[in-house]
Amino acid sequence: MNLPTGGWKMPLTVHHHAWFPGRIAGGAALVVAPVVWFAGLLLRHLGFATADFTAEQLTRFDQQPFAAMGQMAAYAGNPALVTAGYACFAVGAILLCPAVITLARIVAARSPKLAYLGGTLLVLGLFSRLYWAGVDQTAFQLIGRLGLEQATQVVLDTYVETSYGPWRVPVTAAFGLYIGTFLLAIGALRSGTFGVGRFVLFLWAGTLWTGVLKESSLLKGVVSSAVLPLVLVPLGVQVLRDVVPELRVERSAGRGRPWSETRGRAADAVPLGTSSAGGAATTTHSPPGTGVVDAFAEPHTCCSPIIRSMSSAVASEDPGSAEYTSMVWWPSGSSMVSPRSTTPHFPTSTRRRSPHGSSRAARLCGRRASTRCRA
Template sequence: MGEQLKDVLAAPVTRVLLVLVVAQQIGAALGSLAATGLAGVRWGQSPVDDALALLGAVLGTLVAGVLLRPGELPAAAVRAEPQRSWPGPRLGAVALVAAPLLLLAGEAVRMGHFYYYPAQLAAMATDRTTILVSYGLFTLGLLALVPAFLALAAMIAVREPGWAFWGATAAVLGTAVRLFQDGIGFLALHLVDVQGLDTATHAVTATYQSWYVLYPLTFLDNIGWALLAVGAVRAGVLGWLPAAGVAIMLTHSSGVLKGSAVNSLVATALLAAALVPLGVAAWRAAPPVSRAAWRGGWVAAAALVALYAYHLLVEV
């Protein structure tokens, strides 16, 4: 039994899981316990708890990574693998860069307001433009995550198709749930305009825990982040440090009208630090395209910009 346990712990996949998931979650739990002792708060109930839980997660990952050194790449390396399926090398590269930056911008813009829904609704009454811009940026980031996930999964699939399949499945379905929740949040925010803050807050409070068909899948995106991070290290796409930046999204809150906190802002910044260099590497490694393809791409981008400009100038 002892020899079997040693073999399991020595296995490459076990080392990756220990660094990216187990050490991270143990560190977050210890950080939260420290917050309980220092400030008398419960898990996720104060900025102090959020900050210490994130600090514990980062330190736990770093210590385990230095000790176990998982993966075949240097710790901070990224390696873009060729992509043949949708979204392709160019769109995939753009999505890998744009998605985390849009999410980070959305998190940063609303950072001045407490993350729980009563404060978000109150901010809609006092700082409407900031809230609408932040949620709009975050929604665009979620949408861009779909091709970004598929691009990352395509790279992983070259050597680890199983991790790629399950990681992409969980991540894409989880993002669909997040987009559904964003739709609920959009309606709730505009209830403040239509019915007033008190009525909107009462409506959200009365229905916040209501069951819906996607409710059991709320945390599926968190699982997707972990699977893709482990798969990326196993496939030699990311070193363990950038993979830890992907896995740290396990700590990111999911749900309706969840604003920004220290942990979500820093986690999204670490995600950007991981995916943006991979997107740049994927763009540089992409095969050349014809002039006709470039023209078609620019025409499509210009049409999209014109569509947004029309709605902003004419209908908003």
């Protein structure tokens, strides 16, 4: 495999406990997603409520087993407002995915099992709403091609099949919306992320209907979605301000190293040699974590645990050194070869010596040579 050469370097900063999607994206999703979600359901309600329907039409809509007829009639009478409502609803479902992931990340610090399972099911359930958003848009487009009456008849004739989806995947995933909301809410309550009030509001918002061309009523739609910003927006502000302890990312400084040095061939990048007469041999190593020390992790390689321990000990005292030299003690008569070579290497180190590496490595390996490093 051809590896890049030149000026590529490892990142200068190590981010411990880094998480996806991150503080900015996760906090912004918690703030924006519930607001857009609420706006979409409000516009859908206004699109139907402000349409010029007669009492006879409203009675006919109420007699239907599904709300599809009323929604298609509302689109025909007020297409811009209804389209805006359905579009905002779809955008809200998309933005709720990173918002739920961020919430689950916070909950997982103290209630991991409920957070993992609840967050996963809830995100999978949100994907089903995107499928239904596509079906809704297709039904609205049929009105311009076939007319309101014929398009409505086509939608009603195929309503069950289109709602369930192929292999009933969307309707099955929709169960994750309710189960995931319940589990994540329990986890948030147990972890202290939510109080009792926010716990109840979150559960109420998660009981919203699912399916194709559903009506957003005043109670089951507008009000139930209006409580979601009360639950998530304050948490999102805290995430953006970086005051949530569960999401703190610790940073440590390091020195970048060229890519060609850190990901080169193990046999060329890490020569290893000893003296056949025993005693000390000067060996040049690269810092741990670069893929070089791992080259000695062969199952039949003598003293590979000591090499790893020694390298970690040296790096802990001088983590900023790009290259360091250490002293390795081997029993008399032993030899060591590179994992990719059958010939022992006897390199002469010309690299700079770490102020801590040699003495610490010698002491460490010297203590263990009698018990773990045998010829």
